[in-house]
Amino acid sequence: xxxxxxxxxxxxxxxxxxxxxxxxxxxxxxxxxxxxxxxxxxxxxxxxxxxxxxxxxxxxxxxxxxxxxxxxxxxxxxxxxxxxxxxxxxxxxxxxxxxxxxxxxxxxxxxxxxxxxxxxxxxxxxxxxxxxxxxxxxxxxxxxxxxxxxxxxxxxxxxxxxxxxxxxxxxxxxxxxxxxxxxxxxxxxxxxxxxxxxxxxxxxxxxxxxxxxxxxxxxxxxxxxxxxxxxxxxxxxxxxxxxxxxxxxxxxxxxxxxxxxxxxxxxxxxxxxxxxxxxxxxxxxxxxxxxxxxxxxxxxxxxxxxxxxxxxxxxxxxxxxxxxxxxxxxxxxxxxxxxxxxxxxxxxxxxxxxxxxxxxxxxxxxxxxxxxxxxxxxxxxxxxxxxxxxxxxxxxxxxxxxxxxxx
Numbered sequence: 001x002x003x004x005x006x007x008x009x010x011x012x013x014x015x016x017x018x019x020x021x022x023x024x025x026x027x028x029x030x031x032x033x034x035x036x037x038x039x040x041x042x043x044x045x046x047x048x049x050x051x052x053x054x055x056x057x058x059x060x061x062x063x064x065x066x067x068x069x070x071x072x073x074x075x076x077x078x079x080x081x082x083x084x085x086x087x088x089x090x091x092x093x094x095x096x097x098x099x100x101x102x103x104x105x106x107x108x109x110x111x112x113x114x115x116x117x118x119x120x121x122x123x124x125x126x127x128x129x130x131x132x133x134x135x136x137x138x139x140x141x142x143x144x145x146x147x148x149x150x151x152x153x154x155x156x157x158x159x160x161x162x163x164x165x166x167x168x169x170x171x172x173x174x175x176x177x178x179x180x181x182x183x184x185x186x187x188x189x190x191x192x193x194x195x196x197x198x199x200x201x202x203x204x205x206x207x208x209x210x211x212x213x214x215x216x217x218x219x220x221x222x223x224x225x226x227x228x229x230x231x232x233x234x235x236x237x238x239x240x241x242x243x244x245x246x247x248x249x250x251x252x253x254x255x256x257x258x259x260x261x262x263x264x265x266x267x268x269x270x271x272x273x274x275x276x277x278x279x280x281x282x283x284x285x286x287x288x289x290x291x292x293x294x295x296x297x298x299x300x301x302x303x304x305x306x307x308x309x310x311x312x313x314x315x316x317x318x319x320x321x322x323x324x325x326x327x328x329x330x331x332x333x334x335x336x337x338x339x340x341x342x343x344x345x346x347x348x349x350x351x352x353x354x355x356x357x358x359x360x361x362x363x364x365x366x367x368x369x370x371x372x373x374x375x376x377x378x379x380x381x382x383x384x385x386x387x388x389x390x391x392x393x394x395x396x397x398x399x400x401x402x403x404x405x406x407x
Contacts, residue, residue: 005374012096015096018092019093019095019096023093025085033082034275039277040065047072070214087193090186090189101178106119109123109172114172126171126179133186153230157261165254167183168254173248177238177242180257184234188235195220199218234261234263246300250299266287318364319367324405325402326398326405327367330373330399334366334373337384338360338384378399
């Protein structure tokens with residue numbers, strides 16, 4: 001019978017796969033429509049009430065796209081809504097948050113060295129931050145302060161910096177950056193669900209009732225769409241950051257996350273300006289490279305001497321694995337096959353630190369990484385990699401037997 005831990009890993013993989021696919025669909029449509037909107041041009045022969053048009057070529061044919069700032073005089077029978085990409089991305093992402101960080105809170109969410117709190121408290125803080133974050137953002141955007149987009153963006157960046165620092169004071173470094181991404185992604189998806197789509201439905205209902213739609217609904221939706229456009233790239237970085245200890249385990253991880261938002265702004269500003277036919281602002285790439293250089297510097301500057309110990313997610317049931325039958329045999333196998341890379345001072349050429357921050361030097365190290373060892377070197381042949389792989393089938397069988405015996 002398939003081991004439950006393997007089934008759990010496959011469920012997580014399936015949800016992660018779904019999340020990636022739906023995110024690609026959402027990001028693709030978002031980038032396309034922002035580029036389309038910025039590239040619209042006036043023409044003498046446009047229909048009444050049309051504000052711009054664009055000709056495009058793709059797939060062996062030509063597309064003539066016309067935008068109505070409020071709405072056309074007649075509503076077409078077939079109207080395509082772009083919303084499910086956003087909803088599916090958030091729902092699958094939240095499911096992944098539950099599977100990895102809530103059900104695995106002792107491994108990934110809570111770090112007693114940061115803040116020693118019970119699992120339930122960590123989950124409550126997580127949920128509250130996502131909910132209150134959206135409510136605060138929405139209220140600010142709807143206030144008089146939100147009428148000035150430049151002023152609003154500066155304030156929102158300040159809030160993101162504050163949240164970045166706050167998360168690192170509560171959760172593990174890995175969970176802190178992931179939560180900042182979830183915090184931002186929740187705002188983006190709620191923009192679609194709570195503002196953009198409802199505003200468009202108001203316009204549609206007005207047209208069906210023979211009323212003239214109010215242009216303010218389109219203006220509000222455009223503001224939120226622009227926010228989503230500039231937030232997309234930072235969210236992608238934060239969602240991938242859990243694979244890179246240099247990003248999440250650094251002493252300055254909160255500042256690294258904040259600078260990532262600025263990189264997102266500079267890169268998107270280049271493409272948005274280009275799509276508007278206002279030139280190629282190459283200096284934005286120089287600024288982006290400079291920001292990335294600062295991030296690299298901060299990541300190395302902020303690594304404490306015991307960084308590897310802090311980066312790895314440790315199993316809270318380590319004592320059980322250490323006392324299980326076959327542990328010393330597994331320990332010897334790990335020392336012979338894994339410890340040259342997974343060490344506090346790495347001996348493998350080209351590696352400056354242990355991959356993914358996993359250290360396997362002592363008996364306590366191996367016991368605390370039982371689940372990872374089982375999945376990477378027992379249930380699969382992922383580790384050791386490439387030419388470093390001298391592990392024999394009987395070694396992998398010993399790892400499996402030890403792990404199952406402890407469970």
